[in-house]
Amino acid sequence: MALTIDRMEIDDAGANPKKLAEAIVKQLPQGVRAIPVREIASAIDIYEIREAVLDGLEGGLIVPEDKSHGAILVHSDRHETRKRYTIAHEIGHYVNPTHLSSSPNGFMCSRKDMNVDSAKTGDQHAKMELEANQFAADLLMPGAMVNAFLSRKLGADLEHIFALADWFEVSKEAAARRYVVHLDVPAAIVFSFKGIVRYIKTSGSFPRLSVWNDVAIPGDCLSATSRAEVGRVTDTVETPGHLWLERSAGLSLGEQTVAQQNGYRMTLLTVESTESEEEEWEAPRFRS
Ligand SMILES: [Zn+2]
Structure with missing residues (x-):
């Protein structure tokens, strides 16, 4: 009909x-x-x-x-x-x-x-x-439909982007751009080509990066050293914050990457604060 x-x-x-x-x-x-x-x-x-x-x-x-x-x-x-x-x-x-x-x-x-x-x-x-x-x-990728689709998926993961792309019949790149702004955790997706950053899409609260468009991705990071085959998403690893971030004190940086066809690559960065334990510090109680 x-x-x-x-x-x-x-x-x-x-x-x-x-x-x-x-x-x-x-x-x-x-x-x-x-x-x-x-x-x-x-x-x-x-x-x-x-x-x-x-x-x-x-x-x-x-x-x-x-x-x-x-x-x-x-x-x-x-x-x-x-x-x-x-x-x-x-x-x-x-x-x-x-x-x-x-x-x-x-x-x-x-x-x-x-x-x-x-x-x-x-x-x-x-x-x-x-x-x-x-x-x-x-x-x-209507917002409500994306939210419903992602509500069953926990955390941030490149696999979610691939699932989103399949479900909505959009390119992985379009899905990735949509995904990052829908996440409720600070995240960035770095789109690169043959080791050079094409552009980066971040969720609002992601800390300032130390890389930008048209520069090489940091030499020692997972995205530079990974030998995983095309299409295989790596595990998320903790990566030294200073490789990607301007200021990384108190932050733990997660990196996950996937090589795509013809030299393209997608990298997902996530941050978590490592300072939460210290904030929960309690003043010592004194016996009266
Ligand atoms: Zn137009």
Whole structure:
């Protein structure tokens, strides 16, 4: 049966990417697992999702000014998880009333656009790409569904990210970015390529790192020395805090890593305070 989505309810959600995604997700049938992005597109008058080898682009949205209907372009030479992300990103441009295309062809989105996760004030292009990405994450991995999925999983573990990616049919990287902000413990995920940090995503309370984008991962850490085969998640080991952190006094740092295809690697860092015992120190009692 074809999916029915009331576009009025989406219009009522305004321009906030999270609210827009929620307005769609709440109209899906109960019990959906991977979000059916193609069916959603079709239900909101996207008349075609055309797959083609795109030169320098990941995707696009061809749309008239009134956005009454539209067509989505997707790079065909990609994994299904990436295609799903691209479709969700383009739907994000389509449903957002503040997103106006800069060209008569509509929105043309590069791989870089798909990774925008911050925007400087006044940079309208970056703001739209950021919002389309926020929308895509909220549509493909709705907060409530992610919480329900993770409620059965204790602690922080890269295996949870892989399970999340499988369940929601998203890339491991998209799942990892979602996972880290959902954790209730301080955590950071370092995405690297051939030993060089690509970028790092942290949960709000994670202490300041001593590594940043485009520098080598610390030479003596597990992520540099692990010989575990591609796809095999290591155990979490306690790693010297100074390797990764600016200030590590009183903190115990856990490191877990996995090598991925073609030189990519994901590393999960977690911290715990080692000072809790001292805080429980009690004043000696004196006999009167
Ligand atoms: Zn875009």
